[in-house]
Amino acid sequence: MAASKRGANGVAKEGEAGPATCKDTDEKEGPSLRSEWSSVLVLVVLYALQGVPLGLSMGSMPFLMQARMSYTAIGIFSFAAYPYSFKLLWSPVVDASALPGLGRRKSWIVPLQLLSGAVMLLGGAHAQARLDAGDALGVTLAFFALVLLAATQDVAVDGWALELLSPRNVGWASTCQTVGMNVGYFLSFTVFLALSDPDFCNARLRAPDQASDGGIVTLAGYLRFWGWAYLVLTLAIAALKKEGGRPRPAPAVDNEIFGEGAALCLNHAEPDGHAALHAVPLAAECGAAARHDVEAEHSAAAPTVSQAYWQLLRVINLPAVKRLAVVLIVCRLGMLPAEAAAALKLLEKGVSKEALAALVLLEFPMEMVSAMVAGRWAASGRPFHPWLLGYKVRLVLAALSTAAVYLFPSGAQSLTDAPVAFAAVAALGVATSFCSTLMFTAMGSFYNIISDPSMGGAYLTLLNTIANIGITVPKFFVFAAMDSLTRRVCVDGSSGRPLPGLPGDTCPASAAGHSHSAPAHAACVAAGGECIVLRDGFYTVSALSILAGLAILLWLRADLPRLEALPQSAWRAPLGKKPRPAKDKEL
Structure with missing residues (x-):
């Protein structure tokens, strides 16, 4: 593909400087993934720690609140996840500042995780009391603080992932994120929900004469455990893992600053998972003569906070980013009601938390397998192909899940009461989990392809922030609509x-x-x-959302291939100038 593009645009003649010099660079060079196992392990652990508060706020807590509060109150609790949706507002500060001597990324990761551990140790009892009192606002504020710390840490971890892994292996960063987040989410959702359920503990873990009306683990106890785990793991990473990483790439070049040769090199960068990280160094190499006079100005040092905010504005102003933002915001609307509320509706029909925890347990190994499959699939250079397939299947599964809830027999608490119905729900859950993880990992691979590494984690944070807005913001309105229509x-x-x-x-x-x-x-x-x-407003809201999802699918099928085919330069905002209105003809 690269050769054909060069032919179309004209290859430099022999003896002339130009993009042809980039052709000799081998994008496959670099250490193997096996040689970077320690970096992979650190990333998985860091993302798993992030998954712990997310598994509580997005998984277990709505189930624990369901018996005490309305769906509208559960929708209010969804505000606890908003820091992940709006971390872009403070991500430039994280990406552009550091404590001397500790390292650019560890300056944020270490203090934030220590503070998170302290909040869990000291605030666990308060969160438990607010939950027992049915205080939706109090519970929301408690978890808002935890998620705020985790979201801020995520900015630094995303940036560190781009630096810890070599260009050859950086596409696996999204797989590290998927595996790590799923492990933390699984522990805080499935494991905690089961251990906090008295029915499960009495049936599986206690002797008949030791039955109790409470679970083995309480919310306060679970938070205290992870508080200590945060402290120990954070201190270990601070002491044993050096900041290290590959050198920070040169910033994206401006054609008017560095010359035509640099611009052509950027235009020929291929979105294959490696060129995304080689494009900037290659452009700097090809335009070396032109950039010599301004090299001191665009050094490898971290940008100031104001420069980081300006650069984010430039990125947001790119037509390609605007189009991708629309995709990320609307792509989950079709399946959101079914996936967010189906399990709660089953609880309302009498299904026990023990049974639901067992169903979620089946999904965990599938999520691990799908993360690896998606990582290899997306690394083929066309991440939107598996993503779009996952969207189609997931939309069908949303319709089937809604129908399964409607047909589920009331009063069936466990598998023995309605084996066929439980088997259907389990199959739908596993399939939905696979498709969700496939889409998440494929989109993460696309992020790593198009992200500008000269911006550190800010570019990834921008894209993840937009994607999270498409999940968290509509949730309140979904639950409120369910209540109002019921x-x-x-x-x-x-x-x-x-x-x-x-x-x-x-x-x-x-x-x-x-x-x-x-x-x-x-x-x-x-x-x-x-x-x-x-x-029941659930069925009305779910049906309308699925119809909207079908309309969105028609648009996605036409627009995603065009986004994927854009050159690397369409995703890079040059430094040195204030944002200017983008021209549609660039796309």
């Missing part, structure tokens, strides 16, 4: 007719109101009736 009424237990004279909120639409322990539901029972669902 209608329950109190009916006579024998005739099925509505009971007159009861307040309008006797059977609220929320999941908490449907619980037999809720005061509102108790009023209905005291009047000799029971609450039934006349209209």
